[in-house]
Structure formats: C-alpha cells, structure tokens
Amino acid sequence: MSSTRPSPALCESPAHTVLQDVFGYEQFRGPQQAIVEHVIGGGDALVLMPTGGGKSLCYQVPAIVRQQQGRGVTIVISPLIALMHDQVGALHEAGVEAAFLNSTLSYDEAQDVELRLQTGAITLLYAAPERLNTPRFLGLLDDLYQQGVLSLFAIDEAHCVSQWGHDFRPEYRALTVLHQRYAGVPRIALTATADDLTRADIIERLQLEDARLFISSFDRPNIRYHIEEKKDVTTQLLRFIEREHAGEAGVVYCQSRKRVEELAATLCDAGLTALPYHAGLDTKVRQHNQDRFLREEGIVMVATIAFGMGIDKPDVRFVAHVDMPKNIEGYYQETGRAGRDGLNADAWMAYGLNDVVNQRRMIDESPAGEEFKQALRGKLDALLALAEATDCRRVRLLAYFGERSTPCGNCDNCISPPAVWDGTDAARKLLSTIYRVHAASGLTFGTGHIMDIVRGKDTEKVQQFGHDKLSTFGVGRDYSEAQLRGVLRQLLATGAVGLHKVMLESGHSFDTLSLTEGSRPVLKGEMPVQLRESTASTTPKRTRTRKSTGSAPPAAAANLGPDAQARFINLKSWRAEVAREHNLPAYVIFHDATLAAIAERNPATLDDLQGISGMGAKKLDAYGAEVLRVCAQ
Missing domain, CATH: 1.10.10.10 (Winged helix-like DNA-binding domain superfamily/Winged helix DNA-binding domain)
Known part of the structure; x- marks a missing residue:
C-alpha cells in the first residue's frame, strides 16, 4: 500500500477531498462517486446497495460538501436510536459536527441541539421518522427552509415505507411531507433490500418518480451460504459454531422470544458467550446486551428480528437462522449483517416442515386483503425455492433481485452438489x-x-x-x-x-x-x-471446516507475520481503551482492517500513516502519535 496521497489531478473534486481528508479512504467504491456527485448537484436519488457496501458515505460526503458550499444542514431519517448514536459518534471521531434528536436526550440537551441547529453549527442531524412529523420539528425545518439552509434529506432504511417490504413501518409514510413542504431540497433514499414490487412502492410513497435510480450488485461474495434441513437444530447450530466460528462474533435469529432465551442459555451452557435480545426484555437489559455485543469481541447474540437493523459491527463472522424467515428480503437483510468488513463470513440456516406450516398459517390468518396475502405467499415460495435449491444458492438469491450471475463456488451446493x-x-x-x-x-x-x-x-x-x-x-x-x-x-x-x-x-x-x-x-x-x-438423510450435512479452534488470529490479521500480529494485538488493546473512554464501539475508532494495515506497515513517523485506509486527517491528528507509540513497543 502506498504511503502517499494520490496526485492532485485525482483530488480535484470536493467529494474526493472530503473522502480522503475526513474519512481516510483513497477512492470511492462502485457507484458511490456517481451517487455522491449527483446528490451534491442537487439531484434526488434512490440507492439500492448491499449491507456493507458503503451507503452512509453516499449521503455523508454530500452533506459535508454542500455545507461547505453554504447550503446548510442535512437531515438524516434513521429508524433506530442505537444507529443514530453510533453514526454520530463515528462522525465526531472523523471531525464532523453531527447530532441527533431522540428520546435519550434530556430537555436541556435537546434545547442545545436545536440551538446549534439554528446557528448553523451542525452538518448532519439524525432524527427518527416519528419525530419528523411533530409540529415542533416541522417548525424547526420550516425556519431552516425559509433561511435557505436546509441542504439535504437522507432517508435511511427506505424499504420501511413499503407495505411489500420485510420491515414495514407506518411512520415512514409521513415522509411524503418532505417533498410536499420543502420543494427543491434534494432527497436521497437508501436501502439494502428491495425487489421490484418494493422498489416501485418506495418510489410511489416517497414521490421519487423523478429521482435517479442507482442499483449496485446485490452480491456479497465474501458470504458463504449454507442451508440444511432441521434434524436436531440446537446440536446442528452448536456443531456449526464450534467447527467454523469458535470465539467469533455472530447473530442467531429465532422466531419466538421464548426460543431466544432458551437457546441463549443453551449456548452459554456449551461454553459460548451468548446474550438474548427481543422486544419483551426490559429496555435496560436489551440496551446492555446490545452494547456488549457492539463493544466486546466474541459475543453471540441470540435474537428475534427486532435486533439488527442499522447494526454497523463490521466483524460479525456468521449469521445463523434456526427458524426460516418470512421472505428472501428479510433473509438477505439479516444475513448481510455478517462480514461487513469484506472478510469471509457465513450465512447458515436450518429449516423444516413446521417452519413452512407456521409461516403459511400466519399469512392465511392475517387480516390483510387477498392481494397482499398472495404477494406474501409468493415471497415465501421464493425463499423455500432457495432453501430446496440444488443449484447455486447465490445465483438464485441474486436472480430474485433481478441480477444475473454465474455459479459462485462458495455456497454449500457449489462446494458439495446434492443429489436430487x-x-x-x-x-x-x-x-x-x-x-x-x-x-x-x-x-x-x-x-x-x-x-x-x-x-x-x-x-x-x-x-x-x-x-x-x-x-x-x-x-x-x-x-x-x-x-x-x-x-x-x-x-x-x-x-x-x-x-x-x-x-x-x-x-x-x-x-x-x-x-x-x-x-x-x-x-x-x-x-x-x-x-x-x-x-x-438422517445425518446433517457437514459444513466445510475452515478452522478447528478459537485460537486462530482474527480474520483481518490472518495473513500477517508474527511481528505484525503482535503489533495488531497491541493496537487492538489500545483501541479498546480509547473506545471505553469515548463510550463507543471499538470499530468506530478504527476498523480491524485499518489496524492490520498499520501493523503490517510498522510506521515510524506520522508520514508513514498517510494513505492507510480509514486514517483521516482528524484521526491522524488525534491518534497518530499514540499509534506510533504502540507500534514501537
């Protein structure tokens, strides 16, 4: 990796300057640059990009550039408090003025945020859809609009607006007010999952008919898909974790709250560090468990689908389903929480007849109209076809989202083709x-x-x-x-x-x-x-073993030599201390991949840290000397 910045010719655009100086990345990935330039120019956009594909940068970079141009504040509509907290924390670490307005703030704290907003001291403000349509918040937006300093609206998890989506939230329907009340303010809506039906519904509900559509590849090549029939699902799950991911972070999804708590206890009895998460838990317990999962290593979170949206933890090495989800969108969204750092990860699922019976019954007994039920049945059929498939899982999965592909060689069917x-x-x-x-x-x-x-x-x-x-x-x-x-x-x-x-x-x-x-x-x-x-068969199909014990180095450091691995371990220990002091997940300070790159380079001067991915100007100034000290130990 080069230790110098690109030539000035490559840094001409304000977007590239922000990307490099603020976020520490040399180049945009995939369609990011086209999206960013379009939004900076004032265009509306609907962005479909897989989890881990860098959706946040698609509105954060334009927000910073447009604010530098005097266009004011960007309002980010986000559905989860935990996501707001972590993203605002990450922006602060990068030297960006950001804030959120949600129920965790006291009256005085909220007043302070509103004052900073009105004085132009905030670049990005995060708020939940429920808050956006309140008279007080709309009054704040009206004032900003009249002053000409309402720069951009970013609507995250945009699939929530669609009744056809896997996580419909009625509060998102109120977001039509953005187009109707604040004409001329550009909007960017982003989601990781939307089939044709959901996509059309997002466009109609958010009145994005004139928006430019950006669709990235839905492929997550670092995720290996494995689906097997249920026999003794707890034993199957334990065997999968112990053989493939001992000591690593993962998420296990269950359908019921009772099953979540039972399975978490069973995993703990088997020597794993497992925590339960569902909507029925006390709020403080639920938040404590989520914080531990984000801030500690090797935690297995056993959860209902109430957990996961907006979770940015990059080193989740596996996602397991012990019950079949409702549809492919839900499955794709949940499995996409693994391997956000681009390193190898697994998506494992066990399914059985009772799963199909239960899902079918819930559809048939729902009070929805017959057209809606038929759409849900079609989505369930598609997921079962994926589970029963004898050809490449990835080809099937991508085809559902309208993307053609060739056999991946990295799913269970490709690795060990089943008989039919x-x-x-x-x-x-x-x-x-x-x-x-x-x-x-x-x-x-x-x-x-x-x-x-x-x-x-x-x-x-x-x-x-x-x-x-x-x-x-x-x-x-x-x-x-x-x-x-x-x-x-x-x-x-x-x-x-x-x-x-x-x-x-x-x-x-x-x-x-x-x-x-x-x-x-x-x-x-x-x-x-x-x-x-x-x-x-009466014997569960075995997964391909990648490692047999939990003593192997983290995935990001797997290719480092002994000295570099020692530096990597020291850097992780230092990062953990900083994260605790800042009350943030460790990856918000630096990703594992950044620490691995530092450890491999073994820098002796601040100049040696230039060009390392994830090392922006603010972080270099704040942490550069300490990083050099740790590497010199």
Missing part, C-alpha cells in the same frame, strides 16, 4: 390420501396422520377412523418420513396443499391439510416435484 430425487409420485399419493380421508368422513387431518396412512402405519387413530381401509393405505411404504415431510413442505409452500385450523372445545387448535386449486396439476402429473436427496 423425483418426489412427484410421493406428492400424488399424499394428495390422494388427503382427498380420500375427507371424502370418507368429511373431516380434515394433520400432517402426522396423513403420513401414517400413506406409510401404512396401523395406529390407534388410523383404526378409529377406519383409514386402514382406504385404497391409499400403505401406498408409500417405500418412502421415509423425512422424504414425505420434504414433499409436504414443498406442497405447502407452493399452495398445492392448504392449511385449515380446527378449534377444540378446550380452546386449543391444530392445523389440518386440505386440497386447493393448486393440487390439480400435481395430481394430474402436470407439475413435477423435485427435491434434494438430503431430505431423506
């Missing part, structure tokens, strides 16, 4: 049995009973209803229970089998199976059912 079997015959036998039990008694039955009939199991319940006399009794003796569950899983997801809730006098309920319009083409043999051979 034809489940069409088994599907027809299951559907025929569902039809016959209903025709015989007018009743519907659950999954277990239907499979017992098909497999010829002479249970007490089978005898009670005389189902051992049905013509389909025992027609599927050659199929294992695992195979039949895999077939049913696909039939449910594609709508070829419906769910019907039966209420008991006790108040309890259970799900039964019924035929649908989608059953007909399968029964007629017009729609083949292809499944992974692993559906019939």
Whole structure:
C-alpha cells in the first residue's frame, strides 16, 4: 500500500477531498462517486446497495460538501436510536459536527441541539421518522427552509415505507411531507433490500418518480451460504459454531422470544458467550446486551428480528437462522449483517416442515386483503425455492433481485452438489390420501396422520377412523418420513396443499391439510416435484471446516507475520481503551482492517500513516502519535 496521497489531478473534486481528508479512504467504491456527485448537484436519488457496501458515505460526503458550499444542514431519517448514536459518534471521531434528536436526550440537551441547529453549527442531524412529523420539528425545518439552509434529506432504511417490504413501518409514510413542504431540497433514499414490487412502492410513497435510480450488485461474495434441513437444530447450530466460528462474533435469529432465551442459555451452557435480545426484555437489559455485543469481541447474540437493523459491527463472522424467515428480503437483510468488513463470513440456516406450516398459517390468518396475502405467499415460495435449491444458492438469491450471475463456488451446493430425487409420485399419493380421508368422513387431518396412512402405519387413530381401509393405505411404504415431510413442505409452500385450523372445545387448535386449486396439476402429473436427496438423510450435512479452534488470529490479521500480529494485538488493546473512554464501539475508532494495515506497515513517523485506509486527517491528528507509540513497543 502506498504511503502517499494520490496526485492532485485525482483530488480535484470536493467529494474526493472530503473522502480522503475526513474519512481516510483513497477512492470511492462502485457507484458511490456517481451517487455522491449527483446528490451534491442537487439531484434526488434512490440507492439500492448491499449491507456493507458503503451507503452512509453516499449521503455523508454530500452533506459535508454542500455545507461547505453554504447550503446548510442535512437531515438524516434513521429508524433506530442505537444507529443514530453510533453514526454520530463515528462522525465526531472523523471531525464532523453531527447530532441527533431522540428520546435519550434530556430537555436541556435537546434545547442545545436545536440551538446549534439554528446557528448553523451542525452538518448532519439524525432524527427518527416519528419525530419528523411533530409540529415542533416541522417548525424547526420550516425556519431552516425559509433561511435557505436546509441542504439535504437522507432517508435511511427506505424499504420501511413499503407495505411489500420485510420491515414495514407506518411512520415512514409521513415522509411524503418532505417533498410536499420543502420543494427543491434534494432527497436521497437508501436501502439494502428491495425487489421490484418494493422498489416501485418506495418510489410511489416517497414521490421519487423523478429521482435517479442507482442499483449496485446485490452480491456479497465474501458470504458463504449454507442451508440444511432441521434434524436436531440446537446440536446442528452448536456443531456449526464450534467447527467454523469458535470465539467469533455472530447473530442467531429465532422466531419466538421464548426460543431466544432458551437457546441463549443453551449456548452459554456449551461454553459460548451468548446474550438474548427481543422486544419483551426490559429496555435496560436489551440496551446492555446490545452494547456488549457492539463493544466486546466474541459475543453471540441470540435474537428475534427486532435486533439488527442499522447494526454497523463490521466483524460479525456468521449469521445463523434456526427458524426460516418470512421472505428472501428479510433473509438477505439479516444475513448481510455478517462480514461487513469484506472478510469471509457465513450465512447458515436450518429449516423444516413446521417452519413452512407456521409461516403459511400466519399469512392465511392475517387480516390483510387477498392481494397482499398472495404477494406474501409468493415471497415465501421464493425463499423455500432457495432453501430446496440444488443449484447455486447465490445465483438464485441474486436472480430474485433481478441480477444475473454465474455459479459462485462458495455456497454449500457449489462446494458439495446434492443429489436430487423425483418426489412427484410421493406428492400424488399424499394428495390422494388427503382427498380420500375427507371424502370418507368429511373431516380434515394433520400432517402426522396423513403420513401414517400413506406409510401404512396401523395406529390407534388410523383404526378409529377406519383409514386402514382406504385404497391409499400403505401406498408409500417405500418412502421415509423425512422424504414425505420434504414433499409436504414443498406442497405447502407452493399452495398445492392448504392449511385449515380446527378449534377444540378446550380452546386449543391444530392445523389440518386440505386440497386447493393448486393440487390439480400435481395430481394430474402436470407439475413435477423435485427435491434434494438430503431430505431423506438422517445425518446433517457437514459444513466445510475452515478452522478447528478459537485460537486462530482474527480474520483481518490472518495473513500477517508474527511481528505484525503482535503489533495488531497491541493496537487492538489500545483501541479498546480509547473506545471505553469515548463510550463507543471499538470499530468506530478504527476498523480491524485499518489496524492490520498499520501493523503490517510498522510506521515510524506520522508520514508513514498517510494513505492507510480509514486514517483521516482528524484521526491522524488525534491518534497518530499514540499509534506510533504502540507500534514501537
């Protein structure tokens, strides 16, 4: 890596100067420069960029440049308090005047922020969508607008405005006021996940019809995708973490709060440092757990999807799902929280028939209109197709977002291609049995009973209803229970089998199976059912082992020599002390990659620190001497 800045010819634009002097990066990545220049020029933009792709710089650099040009303050709409706190802290570290207005501030603190805002002392102000539409806040914006110092609106996590998105928040709908009330003030909306339907909804709801659309590649090549069928999911998860990510930070997503707490306790019993996170926890406990995850190393956060949006921790080495998400957007957003530093990371998921049943039931029982339910079913179908896929996971995932690609060689299917079997015959036998039990008694039955009939199991319940006399009794003796569950899983997801809730006098309920319009083409043999051979297996598919113990160096330092690794360890210890003093996550001070570059270069003078990625002018001035002292130890 060069120790000198680029030639002046490369630093002509104000945007490049800010990028290098403030943030310490030599060049923009991908479409960042085009986005930044467009917004600096006053244009509206809708930006789709994967997690870790550098979305924040797309509005932070224009905010600084436009403020230098006398255009005033940028208002950032952000959905989470934790995200506001960390981003404002990071901007302060880079020497940028930033602030937030949220419920964590006292009255006097909020008054001080408002005063600084009115005097032009703030470059970026972060606020939640709920606050933006209050009369007081709108009054502040009105004053700035009338003075001509309202520079830019940045709408982060813009998918929240869409009813088709995976994290719809009604408060985002009020953001139409920005276009209607403050004409001429440019807006940039940003999200990491939006299929065509969600994208169109964002444009309509935020009135961005004239905005320029920037779509980056959705590919995260450093993430390895692995999806397997549930057997004993806790054992499978433990085996995955111990073999692949011992001692490293990760996030495990569960569907229920109860499951979160149980699994966190189990992981702790297994010797891991695991913490629970869900909306039912006391606010102080939840915040304490999140702070530990951000500030300490090697923490595994077990959480519902209430956790994660806006989490900037760069060294999360894995994201695991022990329950299937609702759709591909949610899956992509959650897995994208791994490997934000660009180093190798894993996305692991286990799924089963109950996942499909539960997700399908929640859709069917929701009070939404039929059009909305159909859209949700389509999204669930796409996720199940990804889980059941026998070809490249990445090709499937990117195709969902309209991006063509070639096999990646870095997902479970590419590394170890699965065998495939034809489940069409088994599907027809299951559907025929569902039809016959209903025709015989007018009743519907659950999954277990239907499979017992098909497999010829002479249970007490089978005898009670005389189902051992049905013509389909025992027609599927050659199929294992695992195979039949895999077939049913696909039939449910594609709508070829419906769910019907039966209420008991006790108040309890259970799900039964019924035929649908989608059953007909399968029964007629017009729609083949292809499944992974692993559906019939009783042994979970093993992941590719990258390391066997937690003693290996951090990913950022893996290629350093012994002396450089010693410097890296010393730098991390020093960084931890600084982070504690500033009450910030360590990565806000310097990323691991920056420390690794410093350790490798072994600088002796301040000039030697020039050009290291992440070493901006303010950080060089604030920390340069201390960095040299640590390296000289």
